[in-house]
Every structure is written in C-alpha cells, then in structure tokens.
Amino acid sequence: MLAARRLDGPPPANYKWVALSNTTLAVLLATLDGSITIIAMPDIFRGIHLNPLQSGNSFYLLWMVLGYLIVSSVLIVSLGRLGDMFGRVRIYNLGFVIYTVASLLLTVDWMTGTAGATYLVVLRLVQGVGGAFLLANSAAILTDAFPSNQRGMALGINNIVGVSGMFVGLVLGGLLAPINWRMVFLISVPVGLFGTVWAYRNLRELSRPQAGAKVDWPGNISFAVGLVLIMVSITYGIRPYDGHSMGWLSPRVLILAGAGVLFLIAFAIVETRSREPMFRLPLMRIRAFSAGTLSTFLSSISRGGLMFMLIIWLQGIWLPQHGVDFTQTPLRAGLLMLPLTIGMLISGPISGILSDRYGARPFATGGMIASALGFIALWLVPTNFSYPVFALVLFLLGASMGMFASPNRAAVMNSLPPEDRGAGGAMNQTFQNSAQVLSVGIFFSLMIAGLASTLPASLSSGLASHGVPLSVAHAAARIPPVSVLFSAFLGYNPVQTLVGTHVLATLSAHNHAILTGRSFFPHLIATPFRSGLHTAFSFAIVACLVAAVASALRGGVYHHDEQPSALPDEAATVRPDSSPPAVRA
16 A cells, blocks of 8 residues: 655645645546546447447446446545544555556456446446545545645635536546547546656655554445445436336335445444444534535535536537537537536635635525525526526536535534544545435436426327327337437437337438437427426425525534544534634634
8 A cells, every 4th residue: 555655844835735736636536537438428338339228238327427426425434534544645645546547447448348338337436446545535635734724725626626527527528538438538547647656755644543443344334335225226216117217116226225224224323332433423413514514415416416417408409409410419518518617616716715714604505595596597598598698507506506615615624623534524525425426316317207297298299290100109209218318418319219220211301301310309308308307406406405504504613623632522622713814614
C-alpha cells in the first residue's frame, strides 16, 4: 500500500493549496467517470458489437452506468473509517493506483458481445473501488489542511468541481467516444498517473492514525450486503417484468429489497453494540452534521436523476426535432447542458467563500429554495423549447445547486471531531452517492409510469397512420416503455427495430422516409414524455423544499474543537468559534 510521504517539521506554507489542487483533481476524476460512459454508450455498444435495444442487454447498460456509483456508495464509509485508522493520505494514495490501473485495463477489452460487456462491467466496478478510496478521504484531507475560516472556500471548490464532474463527463464522453470508445477510459490513465505521483510526493498525514483500532467487520459486511441488495433491486425494478412496464412487484425485486432491508437492520443493531463501529452513529447527535447530511441526501435525490431526464429530453426529442441526426445527438446534448455546469462552477466557490464569513445556513437553505424554483421553471418550459430560455433555466438551476453544495459540505465537515473527519465525511458522501442511484430509480420509475399510460395508444396510432399494418402497429405498441427511454437515451431511432425492415420495405417511399426520419419518433413520444417529466420534476421540487427545511434547522454558530478528543455529547461537541471571522453552521 502506498504510504504517505512523512517529512519532519511543519508542512510548507503552500501545503493547503497542494492538498486542494490534488484532491480536487482526484474528485474530478472520480465523479467524471460516473457519467462519461453515459454519452459514450452507443459507441461502446457498437464497439463490442452488442445491440443495446435488445431487452436482455439493458442489464449491461444499467450496470455500466450505475455499477460505478453503487460500488462507491457501498465502500465509502468503510474506507473513510480505514483512513481514520491507518492514515487518510495512505488510503487516498492507494485509491489513485486502483483507479488508474482499472482505467488502463478497461481500454484493452478484446472481447465482443456479452463477454465484452461483462468484462467492462467488472472493470467498471473495480474502477468504482478506486474512486471510493479517493472520495472517502479527500474532504478529510482538506479539512485537516485548511483552517476553519477557509474551509468553506476549499471544500466549496472541491465539492463543486466534483458535482460538475458529472456534467463535464457528458461532454468528454461525447467528444472522445466517436473517435474511439476506448479513449473514454484511456483519458483517465495519464491524469491518474500524474495524480498518483503528485499525491505520494507531496501529501502528508496531518492527523494521527488511531493506533490499535480494529476494523468493524460485522458492520462493514452487513452494510455492504444490505446496500448492494437494495441498489441491485432498483436496477431490476425499472426493467419490465411479466407483461408489466416495471418489475417493482416481481419476486426477484421483492426478495432483493427485503433482504437488503434486513441486512441494514442487522447493521444498525451491530453498530449500536460495537466498541469501534464503522458507522459513527453518535455523530448524528451533532445537529449541524445530521441536518447537513439529510440535506445532502435530499439534494442528491433531486439532482441524481435530472441528468438522465435532460439527456433523454435533448437526445430523444429536442435535437432530432431541430434537424440533428441521431448519431450526433449525444455530443450535442452534452454541450447543450454546459450552462448547468457553468452555473455550478461560478456559484460554488463564491458561496463557499461567503459562507466562511456569513455562515452556511442562509446560502444552503436559499440554494435549495432556488433549486425548487429552478425545477418549477423546467416544469413550465415546453418540450420544444427556445434554447436561450432553456439555457438560462439550466444556468440558474446549476447556480442554485452550487450555492447549496459548497456551504453545506463545509458546515458538515466543520462540525466533526478531527479524529472522525474521515468516517463522518465518508458518511456524508455515502448518503450523496446512494441518493444518486436511488434518484435514478425514482426518476425512471415515474417517467415509465407516465409513458405507460399514454405511449401505447400514441405509438399504435402513429404507426398505423403511416401505412404500418394494424397487427404490426399493435405489436410494436406493446414495447416496454423503458426500451423507448433507452432508445432516446442512447440516441437511437427505434422504428426500424420496432417495425422490421421487411415491413418498412412494403411501405411507400413517403411513409418509409417519415418513419425512419428525424421527426417521427421525437414527435410521437413528446406528449407521453412530457407527462412523465412533469411527475418526475414534481418529486424533485418536493425533495428540494424538504432539504431547505432540514438545512434551516442545522443550528447556530458552531465549530468543533480543533484538538482531537473523544467524541463527547452534543453540547460539548460544538462550540462557538472565537476566532474571527465567525462561521455559522
């Protein structure tokens, strides 16, 4: 395992900036790879000769995207605790190595079909392990390096770059995948190598590892198994089952979800009895930590599925309606979503700096209220919108999310005892990553429910009106709504697959051109999609407002004592910070 570089004497004056730049690079890589495959998926599937529109192959599509996030969610708390025990920089450095090696191996997939897809899924899981090592300890390393009156700025930059990485990945995937799908993974290798060497040579352990501490194996195993089972049940729940548009009531999903809940209940029991628990439940007695973590969870719930809905909206409907070929929509969709990233990048550091001076609560609470207003604005935007209006809404939504994320993260980390920053920061990150996976399941479920009520009739009548035999049109209308969503998500026109080349060959040239053109499919699904989109955005609005309430209840002017000590009761855990300027949690 790569150890931290231990040097005698105090760290150099610029150490905090070294820590900020290195951990920000790591967080960017770790979050960027959570989304870079989304846009690249059509090229990846073509590269390994796998048809993504076949129902059985949706498993590989979901796990290439969500598997990375699932592994990160499962491991982050354990790795944060290991960082507290054995050294945060040591665990962090190992993460760079695992991440870089996995990225290299992903580029050398020599297999095709399901074997090639399985290889990619497995290596994506390993890559997620490396990302979890990095995410679990980056915030704790920063908190150790920066004084309390500058953490809002530092954690703000780090956190916003991380959140923005999800959207930057869309653009990079769109740029690199058409050249060669392997470049989507290869781009991370030189950057990972640079980050590994840089971290090993310059980062230091500024906190004492907890000598003699033991790993809570029962807690780690029960938590990991429980979370994996629940998240796997989500991936099966949004797939069709036995003639139903979704599989939430299938025996497989019920068994997986039920077993997952039982393991998490067992985990809670184990943690209350463990002398050295993995999940530091007493930290939840710190109001600034518990309220901030709840706000993190709800914010991520509202944001996690947004990226998928916007991609489907742009790739499957708006861009084809405006004359863009389906093969060009992935890159264009990534570029059109840049205002969201720009809004985050501008507001995140600014709100972090201001929260150092004026406190986190007004910015975090106001950011969630503004996010709710942003979702209301998206709800009101027509399906075939004017892009300047859409871009302005995305920018304001990104700015409001950035206004929440930076101060909230700083307030959470400031509230933690120094010896528990790794575990506490990882707990917060786990809630964020888990909420992203849960959000995808919720958004897709709401969208599929909306499509299921109106899509079959629209599809059947639309095909029949252009010469498709009624029997074929009715059969095509029975396609699971999730397949239509995946078609839009991947930038495919599925009409040829639905109708069949032999049927299309019997149609008039006029009808054949309409059905295989750029406008028929987008116009066909626009109204059903709009119905599902309204339902999903309504859920996001509620989540943002509840997050705003939780954020407003985070407490007063408090910082945890900078000197390591045993975790005390809440009254002693936080104290007014006497050093100017005061930071309001």
